[in-house]
Amino acid sequence: MQLRLLSASEVQIALPMHKAIETARVAFAALSTGKVDMPLRSSVATNKGVTFTMPAYRHGAPMVAVKMVSAYKENPRIGLPVINAIVIVLDADTGLPKALMDGNALTAIRTGAGGGLAADLLARRSASVVALFGAGTQARAQLQGVMAVRSIEHVNLISRTRCSAQKLADEIRSQPDAPTVTVMETSRQAVTDADIVITATTSPTPVFDGEDLKPGTHITGVGSYTPQMQEIDAITVKRATVVVDSRAACLAEAGDIIISGARIDAELGEIVNGDKPGRRFEHQLTFFKSVGIAIQDAVAAEAVVHTAQEQSLGRIVTL
Numbered sequence: 001m002q003l004r005l006l007s008a009s010e011v012q013i014a015l016p017m018h019k020a021i022e023t024a025r026v027a028f029a030a031l032s033t034g035k036v037d038m039p040l041r042s043s044v045a046t047n048k049g050v051t052f053t054m055p056a057y058r059h060g061a062p063m064v065a066v067k068m069v070s071a072y073k074e075n076p077r078i079g080l081p082v083i084n085a086i087v088i089v090l091d092a093d094t095g096l097p098k099a100l101m102d103g104n105a106l107t108a109i110r111t112g113a114g115g116g117l118a119a120d121l122l123a124r125r126s127a128s129v130v131a132l133f134g135a136g137t138q139a140r141a142q143l144q145g146v147m148a149v150r151s152i153e154h155v156n157l158i159s160r161t162r163c164s165a166q167k168l169a170d171e172i173r174s175q176p177d178a179p180t181v182t183v184m185e186t187s188r189q190a191v192t193d194a195d196i197v198i199t200a201t202t203s204p205t206p207v208f209d210g211e212d213l214k215p216g217t218h219i220t221g222v223g224s225y226t227p228q229m230q231e232i233d234a235i236t237v238k239r240a241t242v243v244v245d246s247r248a249a250c251l252a253e254a255g256d257i258i259i260s261g262a263r264i265d266a267e268l269g270e271i272v273n274g275d276k277p278g279r280r281f282e283h284q285l286t287f288f289k290s291v292g293i294a295i296q297d298a299v300a301a302e303a304v305v306h307t308a309q310e311q312s313l314g315r316i317v318t319l
Helices: 008-014 017-032 103-122 137-147 162-173 187-191 234-239 247-253 268-272 294-311
Strands: 002-006 042-045 050-058 063-071 083-091 097-102 129-133 154-158 180-183 196-199 218-221 241-244 286-289 315-318
Touching (some): 002 008, 002 294, 008 103, 017 103, 063 103, 063 294, 103 137, 103 218, 103 294, 129 187, 137 162, 154 162, 154 187, 162 180
Parallel strands (some): 002 097, 129 154, 129 196, 154 180, 196 218, 218 286
16 A cells, blocks of 8 residues: 655645635535535544544545544643644545645645635725734735735734734745735724735634724634634624635534624635625625635645646655
C-alpha cells in the first residue's frame, strides 16, 4: 500500500486560492442538492482535550476524505498549537488510502475560499474597502479569499492586541499590489466606510455595532462556532439577508444565528445552483455565516491530490 504525504507548504502550493474557491463552489452546490454523504462528526475526549472525526463524500467523486481535528487548550504551555488536524484521502472505488495531508493548512484555505465565494456572490462588484477583525490564520485566509474576487484597495484592521494587528498589517503591505492597511483603534472606525466586513475572532460577544454599517455592506462571520458565541450582533443579523454554509450546522452550532433568532434566507449552495438569489439591490445588507463543513474538506483535498500527482508533490511511502 502506497501513501502520498503532503506537508502544509505542499498543500498551499497545490491549492491556490482561486482554485480553492472553485472547489468551494462544487462542494456547496453538491451539499444543497443532497448529493453528499456527510455523517455527523464524532468526538473522543481525553482529560486534556477532544478529537473530532469528520468524514465526507460527494456522490460520483473518485475520492473520500476524513478529517481528524484535535483541540487541546493547554498545548501552548508546551509550545504546541491548540488546534491540530490531518486529512486522509481514500480511493472511492477500492477504499485504499491515497494521501495523508496537513489538515490545518487545508482547513484555513478551504474556509477562506468559502468566504471568497460568498463575497463573489453577495458583495457589491465595486467593493474596495475591507474591515478585518482578527489577525490569526483564519483572518489571513479570509482576506485572501476576498482579494481573489474583488479589487480591494484598503483594509481597516482591528485585533485584540495591537501587536498582532501590526504584524498582519506588515505582512499584507509586503505582498505584490497590496492594498493600503490601517490599524484601527475602535470597531466603529473599522466598519463605517467598509464595503465588506470579515470577523475571524474567538470573541464570545459581538465585535461591532450593526448600526455602524453602511447600506450595501457584506459581512462574513467565521469566528464563533458554538451556540453560546455571538461574534455578530442581532442588529446586523436582522438587517441583513442571511446566507449560511449549512442550515443544519448553523442552526445547531452558530450562536450568531441561534441567539439572534435569525431567519436563514439561503444556503450558499442554493445561490450557486440558481435556486435562490444572491445580491438583489445596491443597498442590500448581506451576511454569510460559516461554521465549516466536512464536504469542503473532501472536495478541497481531492483537488490537492490531483495537483500533487500532476506536479509530483509530496513524498510516497509504502506501508
